[in-house]
Amino acid sequence: MDGSTATVRAKPKTAGKPIWPKVPADFVRAMLAGHSALGLAFAALIYLVCFSGSIAVFTYEFNRWEQPAGPVLHEASPQAANAAFRAVLAKNPKAHDLFIRLPEPAAPRLSVHGDDAKGGEHTYVADATGKLAAEQKLPWSEFQAELHTVLHLPRAWGGFIVGLTGVALLSSLVSGVLSHPRVFKDAFAFRWGGSKRLQEADLHNRISVWGLPFHLIVSLTGAFLGLTVIIVGVLAVATFKGDTSKAYALFRGPTVADDPRPAAKVIDIAATLNAVKARYPDSRPTYIYVEHPGETGQHANVNVLTEGRLSRGETVVVGGDGKIRGEVGYESGSVGLRVLGAMTPLHFGWFGGWPIKVAYFLLGLGLTSVTSSGVAIWLARRRDKGRPAPRWERVWIAFVWSQPVGYAASALVSLFAPAPPVAVWGIATLASMGAAIAWTPLVISTRLRLLSATLFAGVALVHIGLNGGRFADPVAWAVDLGFLAAAVLLALSVRLSRPAA
Amino acid sequence: MSPLWGLALAPLPLAGVYLLKRAWDEARPERPWLILGGWSLLVLAIAASAPLLGAVRGPSAMLAIASTVALAFVGAGVERRNARKKAARELAPEPSDRRRVVWRGWLRGFLAGPLAGIAALGCGLAVAICAPGQIQSRMVIGGLMVPFLWAGGMAWTLSDDKILRAFAVLAGVSVVTLGAAFLKGTL
Numbered sequence: 001m002d003g004s005t006a007t008v009r010a011k012p013k014t015a016g017k018p019i020w021p022k023v024p025a026d027f028v029r030a031m032l033a034g035h036s037a038l039g040l041a042f043a044a045l046i047y048l049v050c051f052s053g054s055i056a057v058f059t060y061e062f063n064r065w066e067q068p069a070g071p072v073l074h075e076a077s078p079q080a081a082n083a084a085f086r087a088v089l090a091k092n093p094k095a096h097d098l099f100i101r102l103p104e105p106a107a108p109r110l111s112v113h114g115d116d117a118k119g120g121e122h123t124y125v126a127d128a129t130g131k132l133a134a135e136q137k138l139p140w141s142e143f144q145a146e147l148h149t150v151l152h153l154p155r156a157w158g159g160f161i162v163g164l165t166g167v168a169l170l171s172s173l174v175s176g177v178l179s180h181p182r183v184f185k186d187a188f189a190f191r192w193g194g195s196k197r198l199q200e201a202d203l204h205n206r207i208s209v210w211g212l213p214f215h216l217i218v219s220l221t222g223a224f225l226g227l228t229v230i231i232v233g234v235l236a237v238a239t240f241k242g243d244t245s246k247a248y249a250l251f252r253g254p255t256v257a258d259d260p261r262p263a264a265k266v267i268d269i270a271a272t273l274n275a276v277k278a279r280y281p282d283s284r285p286t287y288i289y290v291e292h293p294g295e296t297g298q299h300a301n302v303n304v305l306t307e308g309r310l311s312r313g314e315t316v317v318v319g320g321d322g323k324i325r326g327e328v329g330y331e332s333g334s335v336g337l338r339v340l341g342a343m344t345p346l347h348f349g350w351f352g353g354w355p356i357k358v359a360y361f362l363l364g365l366g367l368t369s370v371t372s373s374g375v376a377i378w379l380a381r382r383r384d385k386g387r388p389a390p391r392w393e394r395v396w397i398a399f400v401w402s403q404p405v406g407y408a409a410s411a412l413v414s415l416f417a418p419a420p421p422v423a424v425w426g427i428a429t430l431a432s433m434g435a436a437i438a439w440t441p442l443v444i445s446t447r448l449r450l451l452s453a454t455l456f457a458g459v460a461l462v463h464i465g466l467n468g469g470r471f472a473d474p475v476a477w478a479v480d481l482g483f484l485a486a487a488v489l490l491a492l493s494v495r496l497s498r499p500a501a
Numbered sequence: 502m503s504p505l506w507g508l509a510l511a512p513l514p515l516a517g518v519y520l521l522k523r524a525w526d527e528a529r530p531e532r533p534w535l536i537l538g539g540w541s542l543l544v545l546a547i548a549a550s551a552p553l554l555g556a557v558r559g560p561s562a563m564l565a566i567a568s569t570v571a572l573a574f575v576g577a578g579v580e581r582r583n584a585r586k587k588a589a590r591e592l593a594p595e596p597s598d599r600r601r602v603v604w605r606g607w608l609r610g611f612l613a614g615p616l617a618g619i620a621a622l623g624c625g626l627a628v629a630i631c632a633p634g635q636i637q638s639r640m641v642i643g644g645l646m647v648p649f650l651w652a653g654g655m656a657w658t659l660s661d662d663k664i665l666r667a668f669a670v671l672a673g674v675s676v677v678t679l680g681a682a683f684l685k686g687t688l
Binding site (some may be wrong): 011030038166169175179180181184192193201210217227230231234238277333334336339346352359366409 | 505507508521522525526554555558561562564565566567568569571572575576578579580581582595596597599609610613616618622625626629630635636637638639640641642643644645647649650651652653655656657658659660661662669678682683686
């Protein structure tokens with residue numbers, strides 16, 4: 001947060017006795033220096049992770065939007081799940097594992113994911129009888145999710161960089177709060193126009209303060225999720241002679257011994273689900289991970305979710321004979337396991353239906369604009385002090401608006417061309433950054449926003465044009481409407497931010 | 502219970518923020534009551550969400566909804582100013598002006614990044630290995646401490662002008678915690 005809001009107000013207020021203890025000015029100045037240095041060092045990464053995270057809140061909805069034809073199922077019988085499982089297993093009887101996703105309110109599809117004989121991965125959606133209806137293709141949804149979680153880098157490195165970015169964000173929150181002595185005095189001050197630095201500081205500080213609980217939660221959970229590999233790796237070095245699998249095994253529940261000999265019969269998913277349903281009558285199964293199907297050591301990990309809990313769900317281990325071996329304890333185990341089980345839904349806002357998703361989306365975009373305005377404050381401060389950095393002003397504004405362009409362009413191209421969305425996103429980002437060479441910040445901001453608006457409108461219209469007659473899932477309409485709303489808001493923002501004549 | 506209960510409770514934080522805004526607008530005799538009422542409504546919204554949405558899920562949902570509602574309210578009160586007319590300014594806090602010395606910059610970066618990270622990892626590891634309690638709980642609590650302590654160490658080392666002091670503390674914490682963790686060596 002920036003301390004530069006300490007300015008003369010339009011309506012002078014009667015000075016009362018301060019509630020907040022007086023913070024020494026030197027301490028504030030030192031904190032501001034640290035806050036500024038850290039923010040600048042990580043600005044681009046924090047911006048990218050926050051922007052992509054805001055979008056990733058709607059990952060389930062994007063999945064449904066990309067495959068709008070269905071079949072849409074609100075529930076699937078155990079027999080249907082078993083039939084779909086067997087149909088996919090028949091395509092590759094030597095599959096190492098299969099992943100069955102059961103219909104749930106956020107994702108009303110029955111799907112089975114598995115490898116083919118050549119190692120290629122496929123996901124099939126099935127109808128209410130378990131008959132495979134189509135192969136699921138979700139290139140753009142997967143692109144945007146992976147950009148947030150690993151930045152499309154190798155998993156260990158990408159996770160570490162995203163985790164480190166979360167740490168930097170958390171650190172910025174700490175130094176920001178400590179360098180903001182007027183947190184109550186300026187609690188509602190939000191001035192637009194006039195001094196650029198004051199405007200950006202008000203935006204930066206108001207969003208930072210009122211969104212602080214959310215900012216703390218997502219940065220802490222995000223950093224933890226990203227740094228898991230490092231934390232577990234060091235723990236394994238200290239306690240298991242470097243064998244990380246032993247550390248992870250502590251969170252996997254009962255183990256079923258690996259036995260590659262052929263089983264008398266393939267695991268029965270219907271019986272498995274019935275057994276779990278009988279043991280957990282108040283829970284809803286969400287997915288089943290079948291390991292070593294057809295082998296003597298075959299078993300299933302069934303995830304069941306209890307309504308009203310902030311949890312990723314309990315994992316129940318069922319042997320090939322249909323007998324329950326036990327559970328991990330994400331919902332009923334130790335405090336640590338329950339906290340771990342809450343981490344992902346709490347980070348992504350996947351625990352309270354669409355109202356929480358919308359709140360997370362808006363608060364996430366707020367955090368994104370806090371990052372953007374933080375750099376803008378630094379640039380405005382330099383300009384105020386007679387040391388402007390015009391090149392950085394152009395580069396930063398181009399980077400900020402390159403992301404809506406990159407996301408919209410990759411979504412649009414993915415609708416009709418098999419080009420990898422990450423490549424389209426990369427090219428669009430670089431091309432937008434190229435604008436920094438030629439145009440002024442105002443022109444860059446205006447043109448990139450208008451380009452994003454056009455592309456977002458194009459995404460919605462092309463999607464409706466290609467799939468409109470086959471929409472089985474109403475969420476596809478909602479997402480298209482969301483894209484159109486984004487286009488309108490971006491175009492309006494250009495109009496509203498135009499300087500008064 | 503339906504997640505829509507979260508929306509049904511949204512008027513509570515909205516009313517709370519409205520009262521706080523009224524208290525903020527001008528110093529009037531009822532100001533302390535407005536502040537008390539505003540914060541009480543915010544606390545009530547969080548407390549009411551627990552039985553309606555779940556003991557952990559409810560407050561988590563209400564924090565997100567309350568933040569969104571508060572920001573919308575603050576945004577609605579935007580004061581538009583003439584861009585051509587610069588506002589008069591008081592002296593605003595400025596970041597401390599440090600001498601630019603290359604080695605100090607590199608050392609500060611090393612302290613905030615790798616060394617604060619190692620010290621935080623050491624603390625997390627020491628809790629996971631040496632603290633009492635169930636193994637999984639120790640690991641998760643120790644793991645959660647790592648980003649939090651790393652962030653704190655980062656904020657401290659980047660703002661403290663006495664970087665050798667920061668170096669000594671972080672190095673000491675790293676040696677003690679990692680030493681304890683590796684010496685014990687078992688969970």
